[in-house]
Amino acid sequence: MQPTVDAGSQPRSGARKGQRTAQRILDAAEALFAERGYAGTTLRDVAESVGLRTPSLYNHFPSKESLYEAVLERVIRPVLEALSEVVEQGGSSPEASRRLIERTMYLLAQRPELARLIQQETLAGGHHLTEMLSVWITPVFERARELVEANPAAARWEPEQIPLLVLAMYHVIVGYFTIAPLYQALSGEDLMSAPALARQTEFFSELVEVLLGEVARPADVKE
Amino acid sequence: MQPTVDAGSQPRSGARKGQRTAQRILDAAEALFAERGYAGTTLRDVAESVGLRTPSLYNHFPSKESLYEAVLERVIRPVLEALSEVVEQGGSSPEASRRLIERTMYLLAQRPELARLIQQETLAGGHHLTEMLSVWITPVFERARELVEANPAAARWEPEQIPLLVLAMYHVIVGYFTIAPLYQALSGEDLMSAPALARQTEFFSELVEVLLGEVARPADVKE
Amino acid sequence: MQPTVDAGSQPRSGARKGQRTAQRILDAAEALFAERGYAGTTLRDVAESVGLRTPSLYNHFPSKESLYEAVLERVIRPVLEALSEVVEQGGSSPEASRRLIERTMYLLAQRPELARLIQQETLAGGHHLTEMLSVWITPVFERARELVEANPAAARWEPEQIPLLVLAMYHVIVGYFTIAPLYQALSGEDLMSAPALARQTEFFSELVEVLLGEVARPADVKE
Amino acid sequence: MQPTVDAGSQPRSGARKGQRTAQRILDAAEALFAERGYAGTTLRDVAESVGLRTPSLYNHFPSKESLYEAVLERVIRPVLEALSEVVEQGGSSPEASRRLIERTMYLLAQRPELARLIQQETLAGGHHLTEMLSVWITPVFERARELVEANPAAARWEPEQIPLLVLAMYHVIVGYFTIAPLYQALSGEDLMSAPALARQTEFFSELVEVLLGEVARPADVKE
DNA sequence: GATGAATGAGGATTCATTCAT
DNA sequence: AATGAATGAATCCTCATTCAT
Numbered sequence: 019m020q021p022t023v024d025a026g027s028q029p030r031s032g033a034r035k036g037q038r039t040a041q042r043i044l045d046a047a048e049a050l051f052a053e054r055g056y057a058g059t060t061l062r063d064v065a066e067s068v069g070l071r072t073p074s075l076y077n078h079f080p081s082k083e084s085l086y087e088a089v090l091e092r093v094i095r096p097v098l099e100a101l102s103e104v105v106e107q108g109g110s111s112p113e114a115s116r117r118l119i120e121r122t123m124y125l126l127a128q129r130p131e132l133a134r135l136i137q138q139e140t141l142a143g144g145h146h147l148t149e150m151l152s153v154w155i156t157p158v159f160e161r162a163r164e165l166v167e168a169n170p171a172a173a174r175w176e177p178e179q180i181p182l183l184v185l186a187m188y189h190v191i192v193g194y195f196t197i198a199p200l201y202q203a204l205s206g207e208d209l210m211s212a213p214a215l216a217r218q219t220e221f222f223s224e225l226v227e228v229l230l231g232e233v234a235r236p237a238d239v240k241e
Numbered sequence: 242m243q244p245t246v247d248a249g250s251q252p253r254s255g256a257r258k259g260q261r262t263a264q265r266i267l268d269a270a271e272a273l274f275a276e277r278g279y280a281g282t283t284l285r286d287v288a289e290s291v292g293l294r295t296p297s298l299y300n301h302f303p304s305k306e307s308l309y310e311a312v313l314e315r316v317i318r319p320v321l322e323a324l325s326e327v328v329e330q331g332g333s334s335p336e337a338s339r340r341l342i343e344r345t346m347y348l349l350a351q352r353p354e355l356a357r358l359i360q361q362e363t364l365a366g367g368h369h370l371t372e373m374l375s376v377w378i379t380p381v382f383e384r385a386r387e388l389v390e391a392n393p394a395a396a397r398w399e400p401e402q403i404p405l406l407v408l409a410m411y412h413v414i415v416g417y418f419t420i421a422p423l424y425q426a427l428s429g430e431d432l433m434s435a436p437a438l439a440r441q442t443e444f445f446s447e448l449v450e451v452l453l454g455e456v457a458r459p460a461d462v463k464e
Numbered sequence: 465m466q467p468t469v470d471a472g473s474q475p476r477s478g479a480r481k482g483q484r485t486a487q488r489i490l491d492a493a494e495a496l497f498a499e500r501g502y503a504g505t506t507l508r509d510v511a512e513s514v515g516l517r518t519p520s521l522y523n524h525f526p527s528k529e530s531l532y533e534a535v536l537e538r539v540i541r542p543v544l545e546a547l548s549e550v551v552e553q554g555g556s557s558p559e560a561s562r563r564l565i566e567r568t569m570y571l572l573a574q575r576p577e578l579a580r581l582i583q584q585e586t587l588a589g590g591h592h593l594t595e596m597l598s599v600w601i602t603p604v605f606e607r608a609r610e611l612v613e614a615n616p617a618a619a620r621w622e623p624e625q626i627p628l629l630v631l632a633m634y635h636v637i638v639g640y641f642t643i644a645p646l647y648q649a650l651s652g653e654d655l656m657s658a659p660a661l662a663r664q665t666e667f668f669s670e671l672v673e674v675l676l677g678e679v680a681r682p683a684d685v686k687e
Numbered sequence: 688m689q690p691t692v693d694a695g696s697q698p699r700s701g702a703r704k705g706q707r708t709a710q711r712i713l714d715a716a717e718a719l720f721a722e723r724g725y726a727g728t729t730l731r732d733v734a735e736s737v738g739l740r741t742p743s744l745y746n747h748f749p750s751k752e753s754l755y756e757a758v759l760e761r762v763i764r765p766v767l768e769a770l771s772e773v774v775e776q777g778g779s780s781p782e783a784s785r786r787l788i789e790r791t792m793y794l795l796a797q798r799p800e801l802a803r804l805i806q807q808e809t810l811a812g813g814h815h816l817t818e819m820l821s822v823w824i825t826p827v828f829e830r831a832r833e834l835v836e837a838n839p840a841a842a843r844w845e846p847e848q849i850p851l852l853v854l855a856m857y858h859v860i861v862g863y864f865t866i867a868p869l870y871q872a873l874s875g876e877d878l879m880s881a882p883a884l885a886r887q888t889e890f891f892s893e894l895v896e897v898l899l900g901e902v903a904r905p906a907d908v909k910e
Numbered sequence: 911g912a913t914g915a916a917t918g919a920g921g922a923t924t925c926a927t928t929c930a931t
Numbered sequence: 932a933a934t935g936a937a938t939g940a941a942t943c944c945t946c947a948t949t950c951a952t
Contacts, residue, residue: 039911053366057281060946073948074912082947134364141360143276143422156427174451182444185420186413193412194405199366201408204379221405228397228451259935283921296923297937305922485932499812503727506925519927520933528926580810587806589722589868602873620897628863628890631870635862636855643854645812650825667851674843674897708915729942742944743916751943916949924942931934 040078042068048089052131053199055138056086090139093132094154097125105161115230116223118165123219126195130210133195159184171231183229190225194218263301265291271312275354278361279309313362316355317377320348328384338453339446341388346442349418353433356418382407394454406452413448417441486524488514494535498577499645501584502532536585539578540600543571551607561611561676562669569665572641576656579641605630617677629675636671640664709747711737717758721800722868724807725755759808762801763823766794774830784899785892787834792888795864799879802864828853840900852898859894863887 046067050059061082065072079085104121107114126133162184166172175183198209208214269290273282284305288295302308327344330337349356385407389395398406421432431437492513496505507528511518525531550567553560572579608630612618621629644655654660715736719728730751734741748754773790776783795802831853835841844852867878877883 035911053364055278055280055361055364057278058365061948062946071913072946073914073950076948077911137360137364137419140420140423141276141278141357141364142281143426175447178440179444179447182417182441183448185417185424186444186448189412189416189420190409193416194408196360197363197408197412200363203366217401218405221402221409224398224402225409225452229448262936284923285921293936294938295921296925296939299923300936499810501724501726501807501810503724504811507927508925517934518925519929519935522927523932583806583810583865586866586869587722587724587803587810588727589872621893624886625890625893628887629894631863631866632859632890632894635858635866639858639862640851640854642806643809643858646809647854649812663847664851667848667855670844670848671852671855671898675894704915730944731942739915740917741942742918742946745944746915913952915951917946918948919946921945922943925938925940927939928937929934930936 047085048131052134100125119223127215130195133192137196169230270308271354275357342446350438353418356415360419392453493531494577498580546571565669573661576641579638583642615676716754717800721803788892796884799864802861806865838899
């Protein structure tokens with residue numbers, strides 16, 4: 019009853035209209051859940067945003083909860099996959115770090131809801147989705163720790179500080195995307211604009227450089 | 242579950258019972274709003290958590306919204322006041338930085354809901370309370386920027402990177418408290434325990450030291 | 465804004481403040497009940513309009529219902545008494561009719577709420593107060609019928625039309641006061657102004673004259 | 688209990704059930720609003736009276752207020768249309784007057800709630816619906832005035848008495864229907880019975896005759 | 911697949927009323 | 932006599948969900 023998200027790259031021309039509708043529902047739900055959280059989002063909002071009546075949603079998702087999970091799944095999976103790809107490719111070389119950072123920023127910029135959805139879940143203590151989160155987040159966190167520990171310059175930090183360092187970098191990245199709308203409302207500047215994103219990417223690279231050691235110069239890497 | 246802020250030791254007999262009840266309502270609401278957000282919190286939950294029937298809440302707050310605002314106000318004001326105090330006292334000396342960091346960590350540790358409430362608002366884009374947020378947050382952000390800029394070691398950063406740096410440090414701090422419950426659920430470790438807080442305080446100080454230059458050694462400052 | 469009723473002739477200087485408060489409550493309640501009906505009026509409205517808190521009303525009236533009855537009683541009784549006085553005095557002479565009409569108009573003009581309150585009750589089918597209404601209204605109706613029947617010119621009407629005639633005159637009078645606010649809202653003219661009232665009095669006299677026969681000229685009667 | 692207006696005899700199979708339900712809701716609401724007024728009527732009452740649960744009402748009307756307006760609209764419009772039809776047809780001949788009176792009585796007898804609903808609104812001063820009322824009532828009033836003025840026998844009245852005369856006749860008509868339930872409660876006689884209505888029609892015709900001049904004998908007109 | 915209709919559960923809020931102070 | 936606090940009952944309304952069409 020749950021249509022697969024079909025992360026398939028090439029849009030199968032045979033894809034039924036139903037699949038499309040499910041996608042549009044997911045799109046709308048993603049935006050709304052990210053902005054208002056689970057409780058703050060009503061299925062009516064989602065339906066309206068898609069141009070449907072509420073009951074129609076049930077032709078695609080059996081419940082609000084399952085829709086939410088589908089949104090989370092769809093938004094998290096490709097990012098994690100892309101990241102693990104990059105992670106596995108490169109070692110701990112500066113270029114690899116640089117590439118990882120750029121890739122991460124790019125992915126998050128592509129799906130700005132991701133950061134917000136994760137934050138919503140984080141705030142809810144993962145009550146809703148501890149399982150999914152533990153499945154996804156824990157390994158990522160572990161991988162990140164390994165990367166950091168493998169870095170010679172990390173010697174500056176005590177072993178028990180490593181998790182804090184990872185957490186810190188995680189929050190710097192996620193926080194940037196999370197705060198973007200508020201930041202714009204208050205200062206007028208759009209953190210999601212291309213130049214702003216480039217600036218943050220550069221900034222974060224330098225941050226990592228300072229904290230962990232050398233990171234490659236931008237020129238060394240090609241996206 | 243909620244340490245009362247005012248913490249007035251001996252309950253002034255003059256203090257009317259109503260005032261007490263209002264405080265208890267605020268305490269309960271603070272915890273619930275922080276955990277579940279505005280939409281996810283029902284007045285029935287709040288009332289039950291205080292041991293009242295729902296309509297009784299209306300003897301103290303005229304609406305859910307006003308209760309929410311009162312919670313935000315109560316939780317944010319003392320922290321900001323305490324911070325601005327510290328900020329005004331010290332210059333940009335390492336000791337001052339160290340004191341500011343410790344004070345901040347202490348205050349947030351005292352009111353762990355604060356970080357979560359702010360995050361909730363941040364995610365909502367401040368729709369609800371842009372006004373209050375702009376009143377509180379913008380000045381803090383500005384002050385922080387000034388502090389950073391005044392620091393000679395900040396020369397490492399380009400001027401347009403300063404706001405990003407401030408944002409980053411803000412997220413490192415707030416994120417730590419925000420993620421604590423989830424972190425505990427996933428890893429078992431309690432980030433809010435005294436040792437963990439001390440470790441994070443020390444870590445953050447070193448972080449700032451690395452990013453901005455020297456910060457005083459712990460020994461130099463007495464809380 | 466609320467004219468004190470105090471139909472009592474000499475204001476007893478010893479009247480306790482409590483009595484006064486009760487009067488003020490009745491004043492406020494009268495206006496509100498007349499405008500909004502029983503269900504549409506809340507005790508909070510009444511209390512606010514008096515400058516009290518709701519529970520204070522219970523020091524003067526044991527319930528909303530009893531307050532309503534007290535309002536009705538207070539507003540109806542003096543009018544009926546005054547009328548029956550006039551009725552008993554005069555026979556069915558033109559002067560007596562004229563006097564009765566003028567007296568009625570004067571009394572209703574004094575207490576514009578009366579007509580509206582009675583209409584509210586009429587609409588409610590007297591469910592609330594059939595008893596009080598039957599106690600008051602039926603005799604009045606009967607008396608009016610007798611008056612009409614006693615009038616020689618009433619011969620124009622069939623016996624079974626007499627009640628309809630009485631009803632009609634009743635509605636012409638009550639309706640005038642009832643519609644005054646709406647009439648003003650729509651046309652701008654104030655039916656409760658002195659000239660308008662004089663005009664209606666004259667008009668109604670002529671109406672009765674046409675329907676029943678002669679009525680004295682205004683000059684013949686002294687108020 | 689409420690005669691359906693459209694009175695379409697055979698339920699068109701094409702008519703959707705929803706339309707029917709909406710009609711039944713309007714029927715029930717009409718009766719209740721007329722008897723208890725807006726504030727005195729609860730949606731639960733309406734729903735129960737239709738055999739639904741309260742939330743179902745919202746599938747047909749978005750709010751209590753809109754339901755009320757729909758009731759008013761539905762009950763007022765056809766009457767006014769029918770009346771204006773008659774008015775436009777005939778001039779000011781006695782037969783025309785007679786026809787107008789009979790038609791009016793017939794229409795109001797068909798929808799006894801109309802008079803009561805209008806009275807409810809009148810008492811409320813039109814606060815709720817001044818707009819709708821001004822749209823409907825003012826033209827009717829104007830038309831009535833024209834009719835009266837066009838009548839040669841109206842010469843008996845001063846020009847400034849004409850509005851009062853119109854008001855008076857309006858109140859005689861509306862008042863009759865308004866007081867019917869109370870009248871029955873007090874005297875046992877049902878003013879809404881066919882004979883009673885015929886009697887009132889005849890009476891009112893004579894009244895108009897006396898006040899304005901000749902009106903045709905019943906025999907002259909065929910309904 | 912889409913939707914109008916229906917509904918149990920609940921959610922914020924109001925109201926009349928009580929009671930202790 | 933006045934009122935702050937509390938509350939059972941209700942009120943309007945929303946929401947997620949079901950079902951027949």
